[in-house]
Amino acid sequence: MKSELVFSKYYGEPEAAGLNNYLNNDKGYDALKKALEMTPEGITQMVKDSELRGRGGAGFPTGLKWGFIPKTNKPKYLVVNADESEPGTFKDRAIMNYTPHMMIEGCIISALAIDAHIIYVYIRGEFVREAEVLEKAIEEAYSARYLGNTVCGKDYKLDMVVHRGAGAYICGEETALLNSLEGKRGEPRIKPPYFPAVHGAFGCPTVVNNVETLAAIPGIVREGVDWFKSFGREKNTGMKLFCVSGHVNKPGLYEKPYGYPFMKLIEEDCGGIWKGRKLKAVFPGGSSSPVLTAEELKDVALDFDDLQAAGSMLGSSAIMVMDDSTCMVQVAIRTAYFYYEESCGQCTPCREGGKWLLDLNRRLESGNGKMEDLDLIADICDKIDGKTICAFGEATAWPLRSLVKKFRHEYEQHILEGKCPFGGKAPSWEQ
Amino acid sequence: MKQVQNAIDAEIDKKKRFYPNKEALLLPVLHAAQRAYGWLPHDVMEMVAKSLELPLPKVKQVTSFYTMFYKKPVGECHLQVCNNIACYLRGSSDVIHYIENKLGILPGETTKDGLFTLTEVECLGSCGTAPVIQINDDYFESVSRSDVDKILEAKQ
Ligand SMILES: Cc1cc2nc3c(=O)[nH]c(=O)nc-3n(C[C@H](O)[C@H](O)[C@H](O)COP(=O)(O)O)c2cc1C
Numbered sequence: 139m140k141s142e143l144v145f146s147k148y149y150g151e152p153e154a155a156g157l158n159n160y161l162n163n164d165k166g167y168d169a170l171k172k173a174l175e176m177t178p179e180g181i182t183q184m185v186k187d188s189e190l191r192g193r194g195g196a197g198f199p200t201g202l203k204w205g206f207i208p209k210t211n212k213p214k215y216l217v218v219n220a221d222e223s224e225p226g227t228f229k230d231r232a233i234m235n236y237t238p239h240m241m242i243e244g245c246i247i248s249a250l251a252i253d254a255h256i257i258y259v260y261i262r263g264e265f266v267r268e269a270e271v272l273e274k275a276i277e278e279a280y281s282a283r284y285l286g287n288t289v290c291g292k293d294y295k296l297d298m299v300v301h302r303g304a305g306a307y308i309c310g311e312e313t314a315l316l317n318s319l320e321g322k323r324g325e326p327r328i329k330p331p332y333f334p335a336v337h338g339a340f341g342c343p344t345v346v347n348n349v350e351t352l353a354a355i356p357g358i359v360r361e362g363v364d365w366f367k368s369f370g371r372e373k374n375t376g377m378k379l380f381c382v383s384g385h386v387n388k389p390g391l392y393e394k395p396y397g398y399p400f401m402k403l404i405e406e407d408c409g410g411i412w413k414g415r416k417l418k419a420v421f422p423g424g425s426s427s428p429v430l431t432a433e434e435l436k437d438v439a440l441d442f443d444d445l446q447a448a449g450s451m452l453g454s455s456a457i458m459v460m461d462d463s464t465c466m467v468q469v470a471i472r473t474a475y476f477y478y479e480e481s482c483g484q485c486t487p488c489r490e491g492g493k494w495l496l497d498l499n500r501r502l503e504s505g506n507g508k509m510e511d512l513d514l515i516a517d518i519c520d521k522i523d524g525k526t527i528c529a530f531g532e533a534t535a536w537p538l539r540s541l542v543k544k545f546r547h548e549y550e551q552h553i554l555e556g557k558c559p560f561g562g563k564a565p566s567w568e569q
Numbered sequence: 570m571k572q573v574q575n576a577i578d579a580e581i582d583k584k585k586r587f588y589p590n591k592e593a594l595l596l597p598v599l600h601a602a603q604r605a606y607g608w609l610p611h612d613v614m615e616m617v618a619k620s621l622e623l624p625l626p627k628v629k630q631v632t633s634f635y636t637m638f639y640k641k642p643v644g645e646c647h648l649q650v651c652n653n654i655a656c657y658l659r660g661s662s663d664v665i666h667y668i669e670n671k672l673g674i675l676p677g678e679t680t681k682d683g684l685f686t687l688t689e690v691e692c693l694g695s696c697g698t699a700p701v702i703q704i705n706d707d708y709f710e711s712v713s714r715s716d717v718d719k720i721l722e723a724k725q
Pocket residue numbers: 191192193194195196197198200219220221222223224307308309310311312313346347348349351352528529530533
C-alpha cells in the first residue's frame with residue numbers, strides 16, 4: 139500500500155510548528171497561491187473530485203458540503219471543529235501542535251471556496267497550550283499577509299480567530315458548537331431548520347469542518363487530485379491519522395492510508411497486545427461506535443465502508459483496544475457514565491435513559507443484576523436511538539447495546555456468580 | 570477587582586472585531602475574567618454581564634453549562650485526572666486513589682490549605698499517552714507514581 143506521512147511528519151517536534159519550516163520544507167502556502175488563481179467553484183470541484191470525506195466522525199463528503207453554501211449576500215462563516223471531544227481521539231491536537239500552518243492554509247483555501255471572510259477555530263477549553271500554538275501561527279500568517287485585509291495582495295479580507303470552549307463534550311456536535319460560539323449554552327439545535335449550510339453561525343451560511351479535514355486541503359490543491367487518491371481506496375481516499383489507545387504495547391498516533399488492515403496496525407505497528415495477552419474487543423471509532431470482538435476484527439480494513447459493513451463505524455478513527463483481562467461490564471459503566479455526565483439534557487430519552495443505563499450496568503457489575511436487566515438495557519437503547527435532537531442519542535445507545543449483545547455471556551456470568559468474575563477491580567496502574 | 574475589569578476590557582478590545590455581536594464574546598470574556606480572578610463569583614459574573622450589556626441571569630445560565638467555569642474556588646494546583654475509557658484501561662482508577670490517599674481528599678474536594686483540588690474528568694484527548702492528568706493549563710502524560718509524587722512535592 140502506498141503510504142506517506144502527510145499530517146504526522148513532525149509528530150513530537152514542537153519546533154517544527156513555525157512558519158519558516160513550513161515554507162522551506164513543505165511547500166508551505168504554495169497551495170494557497172494556486173487556489174487564488176482558481177474560481178471558488180473550481181476549488182470546490184477539486185475537493186469533490188478528491189473524494190475527501192470529513193474526519194470529525196460522520197465521513198460526509200467535504201466538497202459536497204461546501205457546495206451547499208447558498209450564494210447570498212449574507213456573511214458566510216467557516217468554523218473549524220477543534221473540539222476533539224470523542225473519547226479516544228487525539229489527532230487534531232497533534233496537527234495543531236506540530237503542523238498548525240497546514241491547517242491554517244487549508245482553512246484559508248476553504249474560506250475562499252465558500253466566500254467566507256471570518257474563520258472561527260472552536261477549540262476545546264482544555265487545550266490551552268494548543269490554542270497558544272495556534273494563535274502564534276495565526277499571528278505569523280497575518281504578518282506574512284496570508285490573512286488580513288488583503289490575502290496575498292488580493293482584494294480579499296480574511297480574519298481568523300481562536301475561540302475556546304469551556305468543557306462540554308456535546309460542543310463537538312456542530313450545532314451545539316455554533317450555539318456555544320454565539321455565547322449560548324452548548325445545546326444542539328433541531329435540524330431542520332438549523333442546517334449549518336443555511337442557518338449556521340449567527341443565522342448565516344456556515345461550513346463546519348474538522349481540523350484534519352481542513353489540513354488535508356493544501357495537499358489536494360497543491361499536489362492534485364490524483365496524488366491524493368493514490369492513497370487509500372475508492373471513496374476512502376488519502377492518508378489518515380489513527381489514534382490507538384488502551385492495551386497495546388505501543389499506543390499512539392499512526393498515519394496510514396485508508397483501507398489499512400486493522401490487525402496489521404495492532405500487531406505490527408502497535409507491537410501487539412501488551413503483556414502477551416489476547417485481543418478481546420475494540421471500539422474502532424471512539425466510545426460512540428459499536429464495540430467489535432476480536433473475531434469480528436480479523437479481516438477488517440480501516441475505512442468508513444469496511445467498518446460499517448462490520449457493524450460499527452470509523453467515527454473519529456479512535457481505536458480503543460481491550461485485552462482479555464478486561465471486564466466489559468466495567469467498560470459499559472465507564473461508557474454509560476460518560477454519556478450520563480455529558481448529555482445536555484434537552485431530550486427526555488437521552489437525559490433519563492442515560493441515567494438508567496448507568497444504574498443498570500452498575501447493578502450488574504455489583505452482582506445484584508437480574509436477567510431481565512439485559513433486555514431492559516437493549517430496550518432503553520432502542521428507545522433512545524433515533525428519537526433525540528442530536529446524534530448524541532445514538533452515540534449513547536450504540537456502544538451500550540452492542541456491549542450487552544456481544545458480551546451477553548459475560549453479563550450473565552456477573553448475574554449467575556453474584557459478583558464480578560474479574561474480581562471487580564479496575565485495570566491497574568503499571569507505572 | 571480592578572484587575573478583573575481590566576482583563577475583561579482588554580479581551581473585549583482584542584476580540585470584538587471578529588464577532589457580529591457582543592453575546593458571542595461571552596465565553597472569551599468569561600475565560601479572561603476567570604484567569605484574572607481564579608473563579609467566577611457573583612460579582613465577577615455581574616461585571617461580565619455589565620461589560621457585555623447582557624442580563625446577569627443570561628451569564629449565569631451560560632456559565633452553569635460549562636464545567637471549566639468554576640462556581641467555587643479551586644486550589645492553586647488543580648489536578649484533573651481523566652477516568653474515561655482509555656485512561657481507565659491504563660489504570661486511572663488507581664491514579665485517583667493514589668492521589669486521594671496522598672492528599673486526604675476525594676474528587677471534588679480541595680485541601681484545607683487551598684493548595685490542591687482533585688477532580689475526576691472525562692476524556693482529555695490524549696489517550697495514546699494514558700493515564701493523563703491535567704494540572705491547571707498543562708497535560709502530564711503517561712504519568713507514573715513518581716511523577717505524581719514530584720508534582721505534589723513541588724507544590725507543598
Ligand atoms: C455528540 C457528537 C460529538 C461530536 N464531536 C466532534 C468533535 O469533537 N470533533 C469533530 O470534528 N466533530 C465532532 N462531531 C461531528 C460534527 O458534528 C461534525 O459532523 C463535524 O465537525 C463535521 O466536520 P467534517 O465534515 O470535517 O468531519 C460530533 C458529533 C456528535 C453527534
